[in-house]
Amino acid sequence: MAYPPDLTVRSATIAVLVENEAGVLARVIGLFSGRGYNIDSLTVAPVEGDGGRSRINIVTSGTPMVIEQIKSQLDRLVPVHRVSDLTQDGPHIAREMALVKVIGAGNHRAEALRLADAFRARVVDATTESFVFEMTGQTEKIDAFVDLMRPLGLAEVSRTGVAAIARGKRII
Amino acid sequence: MTHRSAKFYLSRIMTQTETLQAAPVTVLQSGAEVLLRALKDQGVEVIFGYPGGAVLPIYDAIFQQNAIRHILVRHEQAAVHAAEGYARSTGRVGCVLVTSGPGATNAVTGLVDALMDSIPIVCLTGQVPTHLIGNDAFQEADTTGITRPATKHNYLVKKSEDLARVVHEAFYVARSGRPGPVVIDLPKDILINKAPYSEKPETPHRSYRPQTAPDAGQIAKAVALLKGARRPVIYTGGGVINAGDRATAALIKLVRKTGFPTTSTLMGLGAYPSNDPLFLGMLGMHGTYEANLAMHGCDVMLNVGARFDDRVTGRLNAFSPDSRKIHIDIDPSSINKNVPVEVPIIADATYALEALCDAWDADDAKPHTADLASWWAEIEVWRAVKCLKFTQTTAKGGIIKPQHAIQRLYDITRENEAKTGQQTYISTEVGQHQMWAAQYFRFDQPNRWMTSGGLGTMGYGLPAAMGVQIAHPEALCIDIAGEASILMNIQEMATLAQYRLPVKVFILNNRYMGMVRQWQELLHGSRYSESYSEALPDFVKLADAFHGVGMRATSVDELDDVIRAMIAEPRAVIAEICVDETENCYPMIPSGAAHNDMILGPEHGTALQNGRAAGLTDEGLVLV
Numbered sequence: 001m002a003y004p005p006d007l008t009v010r011s012a013t014i015a016v017l018v019e020n021e022a023g024v025l026a027r028v029i030g031l032f033s034g035r036g037y038n039i040d041s042l043t044v045a046p047v048e049g050d051g052g053r054s055r056i057n058i059v060t061s062g063t064p065m066v067i068e069q070i071k072s073q074l075d076r077l078v079p080v081h082r083v084s085d086l087t088q089d090g091p092h093i094a095r096e097m098a099l100v101k102v103i104g105a106g107n108h109r110a111e112a113l114r115l116a117d118a119f120r121a122r123v124v125d126a127t128t129e130s131f132v133f134e135m136t137g138q139t140e141k142i143d144a145f146v147d148l149m150r151p152l153g154l155a156e157v158s159r160t161g162v163a164a165i166a167r168g169k170r171i172i
Numbered sequence: 173m174t175h176r177s178a179k180f181y182l183s184r185i186m187t188q189t190e191t192l193q194a195a196p197v198t199v200l201q202s203g204a205e206v207l208l209r210a211l212k213d214q215g216v217e218v219i220f221g222y223p224g225g226a227v228l229p230i231y232d233a234i235f236q237q238n239a240i241r242h243i244l245v246r247h248e249q250a251a252v253h254a255a256e257g258y259a260r261s262t263g264r265v266g267c268v269l270v271t272s273g274p275g276a277t278n279a280v281t282g283l284v285d286a287l288m289d290s291i292p293i294v295c296l297t298g299q300v301p302t303h304l305i306g307n308d309a310f311q312e313a314d315t316t317g318i319t320r321p322a323t324k325h326n327y328l329v330k331k332s333e334d335l336a337r338v339v340h341e342a343f344y345v346a347r348s349g350r351p352g353p354v355v356i357d358l359p360k361d362i363l364i365n366k367a368p369y370s371e372k373p374e375t376p377h378r379s380y381r382p383q384t385a386p387d388a389g390q391i392a393k394a395v396a397l398l399k400g401a402r403r404p405v406i407y408t409g410g411g412v413i414n415a416g417d418r419a420t421a422a423l424i425k426l427v428r429k430t431g432f433p434t435t436s437t438l439m440g441l442g443a444y445p446s447n448d449p450l451f452l453g454m455l456g457m458h459g460t461y462e463a464n465l466a467m468h469g470c471d472v473m474l475n476v477g478a479r480f481d482d483r484v485t486g487r488l489n490a491f492s493p494d495s496r497k498i499h500i501d502i503d504p505s506s507i508n509k510n511v512p513v514e515v516p517i518i519a520d521a522t523y524a525l526e527a528l529c530d531a532w533d534a535d536d537a538k539p540h541t542a543d544l545a546s547w548w549a550e551i552e553v554w555r556a557v558k559c560l561k562f563t564q565t566t567a568k569g570g571i572i573k574p575q576h577a578i579q580r581l582y583d584i585t586r587e588n589e590a591k592t593g594q595q596t597y598i599s600t601e602v603g604q605h606q607m608w609a610a611q612y613f614r615f616d617q618p619n620r621w622m623t624s625g626g627l628g629t630m631g632y633g634l635p636a637a638m639g640v641q642i643a644h645p646e647a648l649c650i651d652i653a654g655e656a657s658i659l660m661n662i663q664e665m666a667t668l669a670q671y672r673l674p675v676k677v678f679i680l681n682n683r684y685m686g687m688v689r690q691w692q693e694l695l696h697g698s699r700y701s702e703s704y705s706e707a708l709p710d711f712v713k714l715a716d717a718f719h720g721v722g723m724r725a726t727s728v729d730e731l732d733d734v735i736r737a738m739i740a741e742p743r744a745v746i747a748e749i750c751v752d753e754t755e756n757c758y759p760m761i762p763s764g765a766a767h768n769d770m771i772l773g774p775e776h777g778t779a780l781q782n783g784r785a786a787g788l789t790d791e792g793l794v795l796v
Contacts, residue, residue: 005512019379022328023316034321065508072505078325078345078380 005065011040012067013086013094013164015172016056019079020046027077028056037062037070041096041139041161053081055172057164059094059139084172086164094164098142099124100133104153112152119145130155200366203335204233207296207358209369210339212239216267218258218642219243219296220251224271225311226298229363243642243671246663248275250635252282252353253661256291257622257639261597263416265346266639268295273311276318276357281629283322283353288626289439290414292351294342295323301361302330315357324352329359332367340372349382350503351414382502386519386527393515394474394498395531401472402543403550404432407455407484410439410625411477411501413618415521419443420618422525423476429532431544433551435463437478439625442615452551453560456484457761458607461559461770462551464759467492468767469550475499477521480510481626482763482795490766500524559759560611561775570728574605574680574751577731578612578652581678584735585648595647597640599623601633601657604686607757609652631660634677638664641673648676648739655681655748656705665718668744676738677746679711682753690756711748720744763795 018024025044032039041059046052060070067085075083086092100121102112105128112131116123121135135145139162146157166172201209207230211219220243223231234242245251248270255266266286270279276297286293297319300309316328325345327338335358342354398404406427412419420443427434427450434444435455444451453460455467467473473495478484480499485491488510497513499506500521507516517524564576585596598613599622600606606623615621622640624632633651641649651658658679668675680686688703712722721741725734731749738747758773 022330023320023326026317027320030320065512068508069505072503072507076349076382076503076505081379 005063007063009061009063010067011059011061011087012070013092013162014058014060014071014074015084015086015164016058016074017047017081017083017172018054018056018077019081020048020052020054021079024054024077024079025056027079028058028074031073031077032058032060032070035069035073037066043096043161043163057162059162082172084166086166089166090170091167092164093167094138094162095136096139096142096162097134097136097160098146099158100135100146100149100154101130101156102133102149102153103130103155105129108152112149115145115148115152121145200368202229202233203332203358203363203365203367204229206336206367206369207339207363208233208237208240210336211267213372214340214343215264216240219267219269220245220254220258220639221269221296222246222248222251222271222275224273224275224298226272226300226360227269227275227296227358227363229360230269230296230298230358242269243638244667245635245638246666247661248278249281249631250638250661250664250667252279252286252293252295253629253632253635254639254642254664255293255295256282256286256289256632257599257636258643259291259293259639260413260622260636261619261640262643263414263619265292265294265343268293270295270297271311272298272300272315273313275311276313276315276355280318280322281627283319283355285624285627285629285632286353287322287324289624290351290410291353292346293353294339294346295353295355297355297357298363299328299357299359302359303361305359315355319355322353323355324350326355326357328357329362332362332365335362335367336370337373340370341377344377345380348380349384350411350506383504383518384502384520384523386500386517386524388527390515390517391524391527391531394517394528395535396537397472397496397498397515398430398432398474398528398532399535399537399539401432402540403469403471403547404430404474404544405466405470405472405495406430406432406434406474406476407436407467407478408434408440408443408476409437409478412440412443412521412525413477415477415502417618419477419520419522419525422522422529426525426529426532429529430539432474433466433548435459435466437481437484437625438610438623440478441610441621442618445616446614447616452555454610456481457486457763458611458757458759459484459761460611461557461759461772462554464761464767464770465554466551470495473497475501475513476525477501479506482510485510486761486769487764487766490768492767557772557776559772559776562773563775564728566728568727568729572725572728572731572749572751574608574682574749574755575612576728577678577680577749577751578605578608580731581650581652581735582613584732584739585650588648588739595644596620597622597637597644597647597649599633599636599640599649599651601651601653601660602628602630603654603657603688604682604690604755604757605652605654605657605680607687608680613652630657634658634661634664634675637675637677638667638673641675642671649674650676650678653677653679654686655679655683655708655711656685659709662714665715665720665744665746669719673744674742675744676741677744678738679746679748680751681708681711681748682751682755683708684753686755687757693756694760694762711746715744715746718744720746723747724750726750764791
């Protein structure tokens with residue numbers, strides 16, 4: 001690397017395989033807040049059986065040097081098994097799920113339903129005054145859908161954050 | 173149903189588990205007993221601690237055994253610093269025991285200090301019983317929450333069967349890779365309830381396995397760079413000390429082999445002998461002129477176990493602008509953090525330096541001897557500036573320059589060492605005296621120099637010296653202190669008295685928080701806001717009150733006698749050396765300035781411009 005370092009900010013999706021133990025998420029989050037890194041999205045869930053390992057997917061952004069730092073800082077946490085920068089290491093798939101509540105009546109209701117169909121969102125709850133749509137997709141697709149729902153009575157959004165995985169045979 | 177003996181089951185368990193790890197011992201003892209047994213198996217001989225309600229079961233178990241010695245400190249912060257001194261001077265893991273709540277929170281400063289300086293510590297904290305955790309119980313604090321960013325790792329033991337495993341793991345984590353402090357939070361019921369013991373595991377840790385062997389390809393790249401260097405410099409840090417005697421030996425071998433100029437960070441002093449002509453002295457904010465200019469002008473830099481700290485680099489975009497850099501570090505996160513490097517080598521300094529020595533010999537390329545000679549000639553010109561020179565009056569009643577006090581302390585301790593064979597260990601507090609100690613006390617062995625580098629903790633030196641004295645009862649342990657810093661952990665004088673530890677506290681009393689005063693003079697128009705040490709105690713009487721011996725030198729003709737008397741005294745001593753109140757620590761790279769913007773002292777005709785030091789910018793003013 002040369003000086004001055006590359007200062008372009010890029011987004012990175014980082015997958016972290018951690019020991020499923022108390023406080024591990026706090027360690028990861030504390031690392032980000034303590035060192036001033038961004039968290040755009042974070043998901044965590046166990047991915048192995050009892051007492052096995054959990055996977056944390058983090059979407060963050062920063063200069064190449066910062067992203068490198070984030071990876072090595074994560075990697076040196078004691079309960080961390082592996083860290084992979086999915087954005088850098090090759091093609092990957094990133095998805096999130098959203099539950100979107102729209103309240104309204106008349107034309108707005110019909111339009112919301114039509115758009116939901118176009119976006120392949122499923123109706124998972126309906127009353128005479130409301131819908132809850134479930135949709136899965138890339139972050140941008142969900143952003144677009146939520147924006148479209150705004151004038152149609154968008155009341156509440158619940159999103160999971162990004163789950164990501166590498167394409168092909170490559171594993172973390 | 174056939175009745176089988178316990179022995180049968182035991183043997184079955186043994187064969188089943190032997191392949192995984194060493195045989196577990198199924199004898200049940202109290203958690204506290206299991207804890208002590210695990211500590212003993214980890215080689216712990218001394219614990220620095222302070223009792224309290226939550227750790228009473230441990231203290232009860234300590235009472236009933238003789239294998240582990242407990243040193244009762246007078247404040248938990250001091251327990252951690254003492255363990256740091258113990259660890260840093262022996263290369264072993266320091267052990268601390270404090271109670272819950274305030275015991276744990278008082279220890280936090282020490283933990284962060286150990287984290288910043290990579291000192292291996294295991295700190296046991298008491299905790300309220302598991303069923304009360306989260307209830308705001310008496311002396312409850314969220315210790316794992318509070319210490320998470322203050323430690324390398326921490327544990328809360330919630331199940332008795334985890335206890336022994338956690339202790340073994342904590343020691344492994346504390347000493348492996350880049351060493352650091354580890355907290356084990358121990359609820360009181362875990363200490364009282366019966367717990368099984370398990371031996372040290374033989375299997376590797378499931379997730380934490382730091383890389384220690386260097387990559388051969390990177391070593392080859394490094395040697396190619398070093399062989400091609402015309403203006404090289406070797407810059408070493410605390411990592412070499414942490415890596416141990418083999419690393420120091422390999423460093424000396426490499427430096428002698430290559431003939432490259434070598435400098436060291438504050439934390440690395442002693443890894444390379446300071447009196448060797450190849451050594452340029454310390455680098456950085458108060459480093460020598462020759463070391464900093466060599467760093468600035470070099471074409472190849474080899475960093476071994478240092479982390480491009482801001483005290484070392486100065487303004488980053490002006491740091492060693494024309495060099496190609498090799499960085500050896502055991503911690504991958506130190507690589508490319510502040511300064512981008514061309515050849516990173518992730519390894520233990522021992523293996524990396526040994527590999528570099530071998531590869532240097534195996535490589536046929538000839539080094540640029542002529543260029544190296546002219547580089548040395550350039551360095552000798554800088555060295556001839558004698559940036560550390562000072563003028564000490566020798567007239568009777570003459571005021572003592574602090575530099576002179578350290579210089580004499582060094583000379584007389586060397587005489588003492590030659591005469592009696594007694595080894596000298598130095599610790600410091602934080603401030604001007606610390607920098608003067610680093611500049612004028614010349615270390616030629618590792619593990620002799622204990623100072624708070626990263627965190628800059630005032631109050632570190634006295635407890636650290638205490639820990640060193642425990643580890644080396646026959647040695648001469650001196651805390652070079654300032655009159656302000658020493659008051660931050662002065663209560664440890666009582667610990668010295670209790671254990672008859674003959675620690676020498678050598679106070680450079682300039683009646684100011686000297687480094688604060690210096691910055692106010694250079695950066696804030698000489699407005700000495702709150703930096704005057706008002707209402708100081710009488711240090712001679714203070715020593716007396718703590719069952720020690722007080723001494724004082726107020727003029728230069730008294731200095732040597734006081735130092736000699738201090739060294740000869742078998743009890744703890746406070747030697748108050750009244751020094752020039754206005755003396756500043758030079759050379760200095762002001763914050764935000766480049767290495768070649770270094771200010772030399774008044775001996776070299778440096779003057780303030782518009783009430784500010786040269787090289788200082790508004791941007792620099794915001795930096796610490």
